[in-house]
Amino acid sequence: MKWAIDAYHSSVAFTIRHMMSRVRGEMKITEGWIDADGDNLSQARVEVVLDAATINTGVEMRDNHLRSADGHFDVANYPTITFKSTRVEGTDPSHFKVVGDLTIHGFTRTVALDARFTGEVKDPWGNRRIGFSAETKVNISTSRRCRPRPRPRPETRSRPKPPSSPASDPSSCAARQWSGGLFSKPIE
Numbered sequence: 001m002k003w004a005i006d007a008y009h010s011s012v013a014f015t016i017r018h019m020m021s022r023v024r025g026e027m028k029i030t031e032g033w034i035d036a037d038g039d040n041l042s043q044a045r046v047e048v049v050l051d052a053a054t055i056n057t058g059v060e061m062r063d064n065h066l067r068s069a070d071g072h073f074d075v076a077n078y079p080t081i082t083f084k085s086t087r088v089e090g091t092d093p094s095h096f097k098v099v100g101d102l103t104i105h106g107f108t109r110t111v112a113l114d115a116r117f118t119g120e121v122k123d124p125w126g127n128r129r130i131g132f133s134a135e136t137k138v139n140i141s142t143s144r145r146c147r148p149r150p151r152p153r154p155e156t157r158s159r160p161k162p163p164s165s166p167a168s169d170p171s172s173c174a175a176r177q178w179s180g181g182l183f184s185k186p187i188e
Contacts, residue, residue: 003130005032005048012050025057027081034132041088041096050081078105086110093117098134111136 007029016023032048053075055066067075082103089112090096098113118131 001037002033002035005029005034006129007031009129012048023057023062025055025063027051027056028054030080034130041090041093044085044088044098046083046085046098046100048083052079052081072105074105083111083113102136102138104138111138 010029011026012029013024013026016025027050030049030051032046034044034046036044052073053067055063055073057063057066065071066073069076073081083100085098085100087099088096089099094117096115098115099110100113101108102111113134113136115132115134118133120128120130123129
């Protein structure tokens with residue numbers, strides 16, 4: 001059965017490391033679907049499209065930078081973030097992995113979502129709804145230009161820092177933890 005993702009009752013949230021703290025944010029799902037044959041998860045498929053311009057961390061200046069060509073998402077050229085599953089691992093519906101292709105900023109990589117079935121309910125109008133939650137970590141430095149930090153001039157004093165290159169330093173292009181809940185309704 002194919003289920004449409006209910007964008008009004010679904011969300012994608014993330015946590016990023018920024019300087020010495022963690023920042024939370026969210027993006028809106030514009031469309032998507034889950035196709036599953038009853039309890040046979042091995043054949044299930046998922047596709048989700050996020051609107052990158054809807055990024056919201058609660059700080060307008062930061063959000064505008066993230067949307068810009070100089071930021072992580074460059075929404076003018078890459079307006080969407082997509083996930084398309086390629087396989088499902090595990091047969092326990094309460095906990096399984098959804099492996100697929102995540103495309104951010106024009107770069108596609110394979111990620112594994114740690115997924116859980118959260119239940120089935122009837123909404124106030126008698127429609128069947130199913131819920132899932134999923135979580136993964138994404139190193140966004142592989143999906144954009146990770147700019148090196150400026151080096152101090154010889155006459156400038158600076159504190160020593162641990163040896164690391166900006167591209168491999170997790171604090172300079174921090175891994176983003178993405179999670180979301182998908183509440184779906186059958187496609188008629």
